[in-house]
Amino acid sequence: MDSIVNIPVCSNTRRSPSPELLALLESRFAERFSTSKSVLLQHGTDESIYPPRPPDAVVYVRSTEEAAFVVRACARERVPVIGFGVGSSVEGHLLAVAGGVCVDFSQMNKVLAIRPGDLTATVEAGVTRGQLNAALQGTGFFFSVDPGADASIGGMVATAASGTNTVRYGTMRDNLVSLTVVTADAEVVRTASRARKSSAGYNLTQLYCGSEGTLGLITEVTVRLHPHPETYAAAVVHFPSVRAVVDCVIEAIQMGVPLARAELLDALTIRAVNAHSRTTLGEHPTLFLEFGGSQAQIDEQAGIVREIASGHGGGAFQWAKRPEERSRLWTPRHHAYFACLQLKAGCRSLSTDACVPLSALAQCIEETQADIAEHGLLVPVLGHVGDGNFHCLVLVDPGNAAQNDAAEAFSHRLVQRALRHGGTSTGEHGVGLHKMRYLVEEHGEHTVALMRAVKKALDPHDIFNPGKVVALSQG
Amino acid sequence: MDSIVNIPVCSNTRRSPSPELLALLESRFAERFSTSKSVLLQHGTDESIYPPRPPDAVVYVRSTEEAAFVVRACARERVPVIGFGVGSSVEGHLLAVAGGVCVDFSQMNKVLAIRPGDLTATVEAGVTRGQLNAALQGTGFFFSVDPGADASIGGMVATAASGTNTVRYGTMRDNLVSLTVVTADAEVVRTASRARKSSAGYNLTQLYCGSEGTLGLITEVTVRLHPHPETYAAAVVHFPSVRAVVDCVIEAIQMGVPLARAELLDALTIRAVNAHSRTTLGEHPTLFLEFGGSQAQIDEQAGIVREIASGHGGGAFQWAKRPEERSRLWTPRHHAYFACLQLKAGCRSLSTDACVPLSALAQCIEETQADIAEHGLLVPVLGHVGDGNFHCLVLVDPGNAAQNDAAEAFSHRLVQRALRHGGTSTGEHGVGLHKMRYLVEEHGEHTVALMRAVKKALDPHDIFNPGKVVALSQG
Numbered sequence: 001m002d003s004i005v006n007i008p009v010c011s012n013t014r015r016s017p018s019p020e021l022l023a024l025l026e027s028r029f030a031e032r033f034s035t036s037k038s039v040l041l042q043h044g045t046d047e048s049i050y051p052p053r054p055p056d057a058v059v060y061v062r063s064t065e066e067a068a069f070v071v072r073a074c075a076r077e078r079v080p081v082i083g084f085g086v087g088s089s090v091e092g093h094l095l096a097v098a099g100g101v102c103v104d105f106s107q108m109n110k111v112l113a114i115r116p117g118d119l120t121a122t123v124e125a126g127v128t129r130g131q132l133n134a135a136l137q138g139t140g141f142f143f144s145v146d147p148g149a150d151a152s153i154g155g156m157v158a159t160a161a162s163g164t165n166t167v168r169y170g171t172m173r174d175n176l177v178s179l180t181v182v183t184a185d186a187e188v189v190r191t192a193s194r195a196r197k198s199s200a201g202y203n204l205t206q207l208y209c210g211s212e213g214t215l216g217l218i219t220e221v222t223v224r225l226h227p228h229p230e231t232y233a234a235a236v237v238h239f240p241s242v243r244a245v246v247d248c249v250i251e252a253i254q255m256g257v258p259l260a261r262a263e264l265l266d267a268l269t270i271r272a273v274n275a276h277s278r279t280t281l282g283e284h285p286t287l288f289l290e291f292g293g294s295q296a297q298i299d300e301q302a303g304i305v306r307e308i309a310s311g312h313g314g315g316a317f318q319w320a321k322r323p324e325e326r327s328r329l330w331t332p333r334h335h336a337y338f339a340c341l342q343l344k345a346g347c348r349s350l351s352t353d354a355c356v357p358l359s360a361l362a363q364c365i366e367e368t369q370a371d372i373a374e375h376g377l378l379v380p381v382l383g384h385v386g387d388g389n390f391h392c393l394v395l396v397d398p399g400n401a402a403q404n405d406a407a408e409a410f411s412h413r414l415v416q417r418a419l420r421h422g423g424t425s426t427g428e429h430g431v432g433l434h435k436m437r438y439l440v441e442e443h444g445e446h447t448v449a450l451m452r453a454v455k456k457a458l459d460p461h462d463i464f465n466p467g468k469v470v471a472l473s474q475g
Numbered sequence: 476m477d478s479i480v481n482i483p484v485c486s487n488t489r490r491s492p493s494p495e496l497l498a499l500l501e502s503r504f505a506e507r508f509s510t511s512k513s514v515l516l517q518h519g520t521d522e523s524i525y526p527p528r529p530p531d532a533v534v535y536v537r538s539t540e541e542a543a544f545v546v547r548a549c550a551r552e553r554v555p556v557i558g559f560g561v562g563s564s565v566e567g568h569l570l571a572v573a574g575g576v577c578v579d580f581s582q583m584n585k586v587l588a589i590r591p592g593d594l595t596a597t598v599e600a601g602v603t604r605g606q607l608n609a610a611l612q613g614t615g616f617f618f619s620v621d622p623g624a625d626a627s628i629g630g631m632v633a634t635a636a637s638g639t640n641t642v643r644y645g646t647m648r649d650n651l652v653s654l655t656v657v658t659a660d661a662e663v664v665r666t667a668s669r670a671r672k673s674s675a676g677y678n679l680t681q682l683y684c685g686s687e688g689t690l691g692l693i694t695e696v697t698v699r700l701h702p703h704p705e706t707y708a709a710a711v712v713h714f715p716s717v718r719a720v721v722d723c724v725i726e727a728i729q730m731g732v733p734l735a736r737a738e739l740l741d742a743l744t745i746r747a748v749n750a751h752s753r754t755t756l757g758e759h760p761t762l763f764l765e766f767g768g769s770q771a772q773i774d775e776q777a778g779i780v781r782e783i784a785s786g787h788g789g790g791a792f793q794w795a796k797r798p799e800e801r802s803r804l805w806t807p808r809h810h811a812y813f814a815c816l817q818l819k820a821g822c823r824s825l826s827t828d829a830c831v832p833l834s835a836l837a838q839c840i841e842e843t844q845a846d847i848a849e850h851g852l853l854v855p856v857l858g859h860v861g862d863g864n865f866h867c868l869v870l871v872d873p874g875n876a877a878q879n880d881a882a883e884a885f886s887h888r889l890v891q892r893a894l895r896h897g898g899t900s901t902g903e904h905g906v907g908l909h910k911m912r913y914l915v916e917e918h919g920e921h922t923v924a925l926m927r928a929v930k931k932a933l934d935p936h937d938i939f940n941p942g943k944v945v946a947l948s949q950g
């Protein structure tokens with residue numbers, strides 16, 4: 001296995017733009033073209049633990065046509081094109097391992113249409129989920145997918161993102177209607193109509209969703225909206241074990257309780273949060289719950305869950321109903337990532353995101369915690385219990401090779417464990433560079449060969465984010 | 476435009492199996508191999524209005540390995556392979572326009588696993604939705620997708636089927652976890668793990684879903700299950716207009732009411748049903764509703780919908796709560812298709828399935844009804860209102876070329892209208908032969924070129940159900 005500080009590719013040779021191509025882009029984009037060192041560095045860095053790999057140039061596009069212009073210009077020289085939202089991806093997706101031109105979507109940030117009558121909205125790819133929800137204020141509707149970071153919606157499509165309320169409202173996949181994409185021929189295509197469902201040909205929308213920029217540049221996105229529930233209530237409850245938390249949530253889902261959120265924080269995460277937020281929560285496995293609906297619905301749901309929780313040894317429910325109280329009660333969950341980083345001065349986190357069938361989740365987390373103990377690691381665990389998805393934040397000093405290697409070895413054992421339990425190496429982060437080595441193990445060589453055939457069909461010259469997901473030029 | 480009684484293809488030349496291939500299949504499958512005229516005819520016929528196009532042979536497979544055996548044998552000679560479930564598709568999907576071997580899945584009818592802890596089940600592709608739901612009795616869970624016919628689940632995946640309770644539980648796409656598929660190389664692949672979500676590579680599951688047997692043979696399917704609501708209630712209510720029905724349903728959805736079903740029957744459909752079932756329903760646009768949940772939830776939902784309905788001129792609600800009463804109240808909807816066929820002796824139905832954004836549905840149906848009146852056609856209209864999807868049953872004497880042409884012309888105008896409203900030519904039936912001509916109009920030529928590139932990548936010799944969706948060998 002490679003050391004974590006090495007990028008686990010690539011016989012990708014650098015395919016840098018010619019001076020003529022750079023001049024063309026500069027003349028077209030003027031101050032929206034950059035080769036400044038700091039700009040390149042920023043665009044060759046993501047939230048992964050990989051060292052930066054800057055592109056050769058960055059272009060800030062303002063329209064689909066501009067994105068197509070860049071693709072057309074780069075395709076002539078087979079220069080890589082890498083889409084960039086806010087840079088919050090965590091698996092090395094954005095690193096320019098073969099050089100190339102980074103297309104920054106931050107200036108494609110217009111909400112193009114909000115259609116309450118259709119329960120949809122269309123946005124430019126650079127609009128963040130926060131920007132869309134701000135634009136939706138007062139409409140009665142919201143965009144549900146919440147991966148934590150205020151990611152761009154284009155980026156969320158690219159990684160098939162999900163998050164804390166996926167248990168109720170689904171992943172990015174479930175909330176997609178249609179995409180506008182620039183293809184390898186620099187053509188602009190729309191993948192589907194605005195109908196809520198369709199059987200009209202192959203589902204390109206879902207093919208681009210999760211393609212991590214390797215099949216085309218996503219420039220516009222039509223998403224589903226959901227009506228706000230009449231009201232919400234939040235609750236926090238301690239349990240004697242992680243298994244008890246998981247069993248409680250599964251039983252609630254089996255009973256059809258439409259939990260709005262159901263998040264596990266393990267005892268170490270609670271300890272981190274207490275230190276960070278000066279709270280005094282008991283350092284036990286803890287379930288953070290959110291309910292949505294009418295007051296009567298919430299009361300009914302809460303009654304059912306309270307009974308289930310009590311059957312699994314859950315403690316007293318702490319409740320919050322008013323928005324500011326709910327927000328305060330959930331602060332530990334919302335701040336968990338940063339709180340955990342402060343468990344160890346100067347550390348970064350290798351964040352895993354294995355996802356297993358619900359029935360295997362408790363066992364998989366228990367085995368993982370045994371592994372953590374056995375190897376003397378410092379690893380808070382938190383999970384989207386209703387999805388079978390959990391995160392281990394492996395805290396490492398980025399300059400310490402031994403720690404990095406130990407973190408990577410842990411991640412490797414975790415993926416093996418998830419696959420043994422019938423799960424996936426990545427529930428929501430994506431493959432990027434980091435999970436490529438597991439694709440064959442997870443899917444089998446013939447399935448990965450199909451993926452590679454799809455890549456070759458839609459990007460025959462390997463210009464879109466090369467070296468990621470299924471690298472064509474890999475040795 | 477072609478006459479409806481002609482098949483709107485194909486420069487597909489017939490690629491019939493050699494005597495050696497037939498002998499090989501016969502020796503392998505013995506009595507499960509057939510070239511009898513009646514068997515071929517049955518397998519070259521679907522519920523479309525196309526005349527039959529029999530395959531050259533039929534094989535009844537009992538395992539994925541047997542399906543792979545057939546594909547391997549046929550691929551050598553580039554002989555077409557056409558999957559067959561129960562033959563309920565409606566757009567000519569199953570017609571052997573280039574000859575070939577039909578793979579009948581009716582003997583792959585085992586429910587392989589039911590996993591209440593995961594809320595999933597795995598079935599062989601020939602299992603029908605009725606068979607799966609029978610196997611689920613007593614578990615507390617059900618499989619939600621209900622396209623009317625007791626279709627095979629493999630076939631439902633192939634067409635991305637949906638139906639009456641999609642408004643609450645989603646389409647086949649939303650209820651898929653993973654597939655086992657035989658590829659063009661006769662390899663057996665699994666498209667995904669059993670995790671509820673994954674970002675591990677391109678989404679082949681959704682690519683095969685809706686591929687209509689043109690990219691591979693689907694042999695096993697893992698689906699999501701849902702817990703039965705505590706109880707149900709059904710209601711029927713008349714409205715002064717189709718628009719009032721549609722507006723009522725949209726408003727309920729905007730309010731977040733989780734309607735279990737919401738079906739429109741227009742006045743003509745009600746007339747057909749009255750004649751067929753000897754009921755005395757008022758011949759008005761009518762909404763059939765189903766609510767699910769606890770009694771308190773149902774009461775709350777019903778209260779909201781009653782108020783909304785009254786705001787749109789809805790009449791009194793007829794209610795039914797006990798299972799047999801509910802079933803009786805919904806009989807008109809369940810029998811609508813056959814009741815409508817009896818409006819005209821000896822007729823068949825060309826069944827359209829346009830789907831438009833919710834906000835355009837009322838307008839699109841009104842324009843369609845004006846078209847029906849203008850052309851003096853006999854066309855009951857019924858709709859899955861919450862999906863923006865509606866069916867026109869164009870009743871024709873199959874032997875009458877003028878009627879068939881008029882029906883096809885109507886369907887053509889309807890598709891144009893749906894596309895003008897931002898919708899799709901097919902919400903749930905699929906493309907088959909019948910909708911191929913609209914793909915470019917709906918998606919644009921570059922999008923269809925991508926679909927064709929995907930077909931070429933995954934089925935380079937065009938052996939899987941050739942001449943459908945995006946025909947490679949079309950002139």
